[in-house]
Amino acid sequence: MNPFYVKRANLPRNMIENSMFEEEPDVVDLAKDSTAFPVYPYEVVYEPRSSRLLVRGLGENDMDEDEEDCESSARLLGMSFMNRSSAHRSNSSPYTRQAPPRSCSRPSARTMVVCVLFLVIVASMTMVLYFLPGYFLLFVCHTNKTTPIETVYPISTNGKLFPWAQFRLPQSIHPLSYDLTLTPNLDDMTFTGRTVINMSVHHNTNCIVLHGANLNITKATFKVGLEGYKPRQQIAVKVSDDLKTGQYCVLTLHYSANLSHTYDGFYNSSYTDKDGKKRVLAATQFEPLSARKAFPCFDEPAFKATFQIQIIRKPNYMTLSNMPKAKSTTLTSGLVQDEFEKTSVKMSTYLVAFIVADFTPISKNVSKTLVSVYSVPEKKEHTDYALSTASKLLEFYNNFFEIDYPLKKLDLVAIPDFLAGAMENWGLITFRETSLLVGKQSSPLEKQVVASVIAHELAHQWFGNLVTMSWWNDLWLNEGFATYMQYMSLQTVFPKLDIGNLFLAVRFRALDKDALNSSHAVSTEVNTPEQVEEMFDSVSYEKGASILLMLNACLLGEQQFRKGIIQYLDQFNESNTDTDGLWNSLTQVSTQHLNVSEMMNSWTSQKGFPLVTVSRKGDQVTLTQEHFLLTSDNTTHTSSLWNIPVTYVNDSCSLAPECRQVFTLKTKSGTLKLPESVKWLKLNYRNTGFYIVHYGDEGWDALTAALHSNVSVLTHEDRASLIHNIFALSRLGRVSFHQVLSLLNYMSNETETSPVTEALLQLSNIYRLLDKRQEHGLVSRMKDYILDHFRSLMDKQTWEEEESVSKQELRSALLEMACSLNEENCTQKAKALFKDLYMCSSCMYTCRIPGDLQRVVFTVAAQSDEDWDTLLHMYAHATYDAEKRKMLQGLASTQNARRLVWILKAGLNGDLIQTQELPLVISRVCNGFTGYLFVWDFIQENWDQLIEKFPVGSFAIQTIIKSATSQFSTQAHLDQVQGFFSGLKERGSQMRSVQEALETIRLNRRWMDQNLSTLRKWL
């Protein structure tokens, strides 16, 4: 992250040089005249000159300030600090006076005597301890837990020892409530803030450690010294004497900072309005670790608290935050102070949000909640769909969870610059414009995207916001659940959106990633900021959702799963939990006495998934399980076992849900009996389980023959699952590519979306690998192969508006493949449509290409120099974001080297092409042969700029690395990739996605070695 050192006006002379925690050492101004006031409090105690400072610190005025602090603390907390023990007072150093909440009254004469005596003892002990090796331990935070003697304390910003040595914060102090006042200045892109934190003491301690990043702390109360440790973004507030268990205290920090110019923290964003004028705004994105960039806080999900937020703005802006606005006051400066209601729920810091902008809303009441959708004024007409969708889904979730959404309002806001798809801030969900805005003529497929994102973020209001994972290791409890609920709710509320195909495809991709040795367990240890970022991956989201689907499918009836979820939400309402908490809730409601914990732990605590191999002798079917691991050698061999609810159907009954039978495979192998008359078995009915099945040569032959004679003997999900599994087994080396091709021979009779799209995806992966290896002969044979098998289906596709989502998915996949293979019918039609569109727009008519076909049309257009320029012109003037994004994908698919370089640079600069789109641009550029080599150079040259825009480990960086490297298949490329990333050190060499990239290249190389000759023979 880029640290911002803002102007240093108004800071006392004794501020810490080069510190991100620049500070006035104490609110009581002990060192008003001193140029050498020690930053670290213990020096005050132990050095003779400090006693002068101590005496100065006891002035009358200071006492008043102390008293005021105590009073306000008590007011805020609604209580007095009655639990101070006399023992505590006698232990106090004279600094007690500067620790407001605990020492409201002047020390008595007796206390003073005791204090002086105590000081003498301490001073003599210090003389001894100073020369002992353990000396430094005196200077560290102590909590009830004894700190191991070998702990190495880091050096803080000003060269002293930082008193806390761990990534996680100590548990001694818990925040109860925050009072935040923020004054953003959108003219010079800075802000100032005041944060008041009320806390309770859980264990005796002598300091408060919390988070803060890139904040210049200008003033703080309740402290004797303040230290910063930048690498962990921690601040330690040293208190003069121990805070005792059960006490309450208040910390106030004033600070200033720059608005971030990346996509996290309190960041600035801008857009150009319809008059061509640049408009600026400020918004927040705190998940996972960036609340600390906007205000000092205990920035871990388990430190839940309430928040009261005030924002001071210019009159021409509006503000939004998690809660409804309570009042607005015009200040003498002419600025307006908006005060929001205090949050009615306790929440984690990463869910706090605020926005200063000039947005306009549309609103609607849904039971007790006012739902609003906000956008920039000129896009207001694109907000209707989001409002009606959010309203219906809110109603659905209120009923489904039997717990009403707890806030009075729910805002959904489209932000012009936004990196993620959306963010579930409680009561103030923020979105990318393409994830929220839908034009009047939008296609059902575009609506599906928006509805999915809304359904996901709304589910988070329960999973994540109401019940939160205790730590990021269990991120899947948030993301896996929200992903699962997103598909489940859409299937119920909007069946026409046909979300099932998408969910199936997503489960296949999760299997692909989890088959790598570089994958990780769903619930996995997380100890660094990069590891936190890396948790936002397909294992937490898609594998998480997949194992929930599997569990739901093996519980008796939807209602049991639902009951378990309700129980879980009830039990952990407004608090935090972990994976065990969820499984225990589900075990409690299981009527079939299923030990959910036992079963599901095998899926969450170890990485990967099982390969189930079927072998049959007469009526005996033996199922064997092993870890499906693409890279397996002696060092990676695992003896992992899963508790697998294996489902199966056979040729006598294979379609209806009643046909499904279940066999639980917990051990290495198990046997089931079947009537001898059964011709074939299909396991993993409708692919609801998270495993891959190998049927053995005979089993595959029987299934292949069955599909040849009648496609409809299996559900379309089962057909797609066979296709996915056989390609995966070929990659594993368990089936020959010849067997893959035999199965695919049935494809000429296939018309359903999910099997066709899965087959096309798998074939295009191979096609691209061959293309990148410049195996020209094989590339052209592969092209013929694909066209032979899919041409008749391609030719049947129409280019007019299509209502069915499933048909849109099918035709866009087929036509994109056909046009990318230069199939004449396809490219001619696409060119003609583009010409029509251009003519229409220049004659001021409105005509439109169906949403699902825009990408293919723009991609074909971008291959000609003239049309590329036209498309760029259209892109620059387009306002509807979904369409604009497809134009960008078209532009990025050019094979013209000069244009490719331009587009990558433009994405990095962020002027014409927003930097948020760079991962998309890169993945698109990589599809082509010219582009993928450019991208690799581009990434190496611009790495530092990339990680400045996107955090190391983030989903954006994961995408960029994957796009750039996943098509390499040679030793030379492997060496290059390895060499580059290992040279990065702390700038990214430790990322899991780097391991994944290297493993993928090795696998590609192996696949090529093993299959090139087969391909030459069989294609």
Ligand SMILES: [Zn+2]
């Ligand atoms: Zn999410």
